[in-house]
Amino acid sequence: ILARSYKDLPNHYLRSCFLYLAAFPEDYIIEVSELIELWIAESFIPHTPKHTLEETARNYVTELAQRSLVQVVDRSRAHGWIESIRIHDILHDWCIEEARQDGFxxxxxxxxxxxxxxxxxxxxxxxxxxxxxxxxxxxxxxxxxxxxxxxxxxxxxxxxxxxxxxxxxxxxxxxxxxxxxxxxxxxxxxxxxxxxxxxxxxxxxxxxxxxxxxxxxxxxxxxxxxxxxxxxxxxxxxxxxxxxxxxxxxxxxxxxxxxxxxxxxxxxxxxxxxxxxxxxxxxxxxxxxxxxxxxxxxxxxxxxxxxxxxxxxxxxxxxxxxxxxxxxxxxxxxxxxxxxxxxxxxxxxxxxxxxEKLARLVVVELGGYKGQTMCCSSQGFPQLQELELHHFSIEEWRMEEGTMPKLSHLILQSCKKMRKLPVGLLHLPSLGHLKLSSMPYNPE
Missing domain, CATH: 3.80.10.10 (Ribonuclease Inhibitor)
Known part of the structure; x- marks a missing residue:
């Protein structure tokens, strides 16, 4: 079955990319960006019209994952692409033997x-x-x-x-x-x-x-x-x-x-x-x-x-x-x-x-703002999904309705003057994860 899955890959470039996984130790978590750099250095990635070598290589990773030849460990929130993978032990053993027998x-x-x-x-x-x-x-x-x-x-x-x-x-x-x-x-x-x-x-x-x-x-x-x-x-x-x-x-x-x-x-x-x-x-x-x-x-x-x-x-x-x-x-x-x-x-x-005017911004992590107030306007952050604020001195955070429509993760750490969360959080339709760390205790 494994041999058939390998032989069924659409071209020799992709087969080489898969066999190259034999080079990594068992249970090794492979960062995709680093793997792609190796593939490109080995000339496994062909030049294709309207795509960079890196884009073509990421398509190869997606193809291998869809065929269950690699396991997805993590995805990038900022980009949506596969960030890290691993190869199952049985596949890894087969891959090592196939790479050796082929002189690869x-x-x-x-x-x-x-x-x-x-x-x-x-x-x-x-x-x-x-x-x-x-x-x-x-x-x-x-x-x-x-x-x-x-x-x-x-x-x-x-x-x-x-x-x-x-x-x-x-x-x-x-x-x-x-x-x-x-x-x-x-x-x-x-x-x-x-x-x-x-x-x-x-x-x-x-x-x-x-x-x-x-x-x-x-x-x-x-x-x-x-x-x-x-x-x-x-x-x-x-x-x-x-x-x-x-x-x-x-x-x-x-x-x-x-x-x-x-x-x-x-x-x-x-x-x-x-x-x-x-x-x-x-x-x-x-x-x-x-x-x-x-x-x-x-x-x-x-x-x-x-x-x-x-x-x-x-x-x-x-x-x-x-x-x-x-x-x-x-x-x-x-x-x-x-x-x-x-x-x-x-x-x-x-x-x-x-x-908030950066239309493609997906992930923001900031630390050190020392002002007392902060404001997010109604049309701001159209694509933002993850926001982390560290050591902010704000006492008031004003959020207009319509801001951050896609925000799903919000982390506030050591914002020690923020006694009250903004009412605007109630209007964030996608917010599913809120983490507060080292924040002031307000019994009211």
Whole structure:
């Protein structure tokens, strides 16, 4: 039955996408956006008219879910699409064996101390490997390996693999990684998540085919090289827990090469003593194709960052944590925004008159408004479904009838001067979830 379901898939692209799930450990919850980046790096997603590669890939995920080949774990409220999936254990076992027999991918699990790996197929040699819970040195079967995925690897060294296209390592301790990365000139995806001993070489700028770089580490041992921004094919950049980040100088930023950059996520543990806000603004100002922008800093985000949105007409997701003082939100928020998360120590002016005009806004999470009153007009927030307010100082919230007609989730946290909920809540036809946390007790 499983084989028939697999053979019945409409094209070889979709069959490859399904077999690729063999690379993940059993019961692993797979984030769809991350899976799509892998599929695109592997060239499994064809170019189709009027659709981006990401849109086509999401259609593939939907197709697999409708055929019950994957299980849906979570959906995005902001977008409606499938956000995370898993594969049933029986399907996973079948998938691993089919991928191995086809010479598509070898998944090697729990073979500590193994010195070498060879494909189980006598006739076919796999160019993709997934290693799980191994220790000692990894030695793939062939130096021509195209894809290498690793999960929970203990103190491993990677050989030089000059044909490597995908390197995805999680929860591992790596040795001499920088010397390996520099020689992988065909690399399209580099994902190092929660790995020890990670440092990026300045030669990373020579990876002229790199599409996705994700560094979510306990601590990145080096500064992000400025040469990263010379790569013309970059589509997604995720950098977090870096000890030091300095944006490139203006002369380099204005020559910024990645014209296809869609996602930029930066979480700074320490901006560094030589961090220059002006240089950061020039860098961000060149990213006018972004659909996802996230910036969080241990120190306060410069308020000037809010000015960049006028030059980002395609933004869909915005995450900002956190500002010190924001006088007022910019009137130039892109009309395309569907999800906005913004925290500040102080927001001086009522944010609702600005945000309620964003016709596509579905999810809003705000923190720090210090005014006494807040007002939502009758035509405001036509698509809003989820609203979270944190540390607001409002005493009165006026809601005109007709506002937020689709609001289903409302969360109020630490709004300690709000003694009374707005009467307008009675006029919200879709409200089904109301959560109050750390709110004042009013016995009346």
């Amino acid at each position: 991918l070898d998944a090697i699990d729990k073979t500590a101390g193994q010195a070498g790996v060879s494909s189980s197929s006598d006739n076919l040699v796999s160019y993709r490997f997934s290693f799980q819970t191994l220790s000692d040195q990894i030695l793939p079967a062939t130096p021509n390996v195209r894809s290498l995925l690793g999960f929970k690897l203990s103190s491993v060294s990677l050989p030089k693999l000059r044909f490597l296209r995908v390197l995805c390592i999680e929860n591992s301790t790596l040795k001499d990684l920088s010397s390996v990365i520099g020689g992988c000139i065909h690399l399209r995806l580099l994902r190092l998540r929660y790995c020890e001993g990670v440092a990026l070489p300045s030669s990373i700028g020579k990876l002229l085919y790199l599409q996705t770089i994700e560094l979510k580490n306990r601590a990145l041992d080096s500064q992000v090289p400025n040469s990263l921004w010379d790569i013309p094919t970059l589509r997604h950049v995720y950098i977090s827990s870096v000890r030091k980040f300095s944006p490139p100088p203006p002369a380099r930023s204005v020559r910024l090469q990645p014209k296809e950059l869609q996602s930029f996520v930066l979480a700074l543990a320490n901006a560094g003593a030589d961090f220059c806000c002006h240089d950061m603004m020039i860098l961000l100002g060149q990213m006018n194709q972004l659909t996802t922008f996230s910036l969080s800093m241990n120190s306060n985000i410069p308020a000037e960052v809010l000015n960049i949105f006028a030059n980002m007409p395609h933004l869909v997701d915005i995450f900002l944590y956190r500002f010190d003082v924001v006088d007022k939100l910019p009137a130039e928020f892109p009309q395309s925004v569907r999800r906005l998360v913004l925290f500040a120590g102080v927001i001086k002016q009522d944010p609702m008159p600005i945000l």
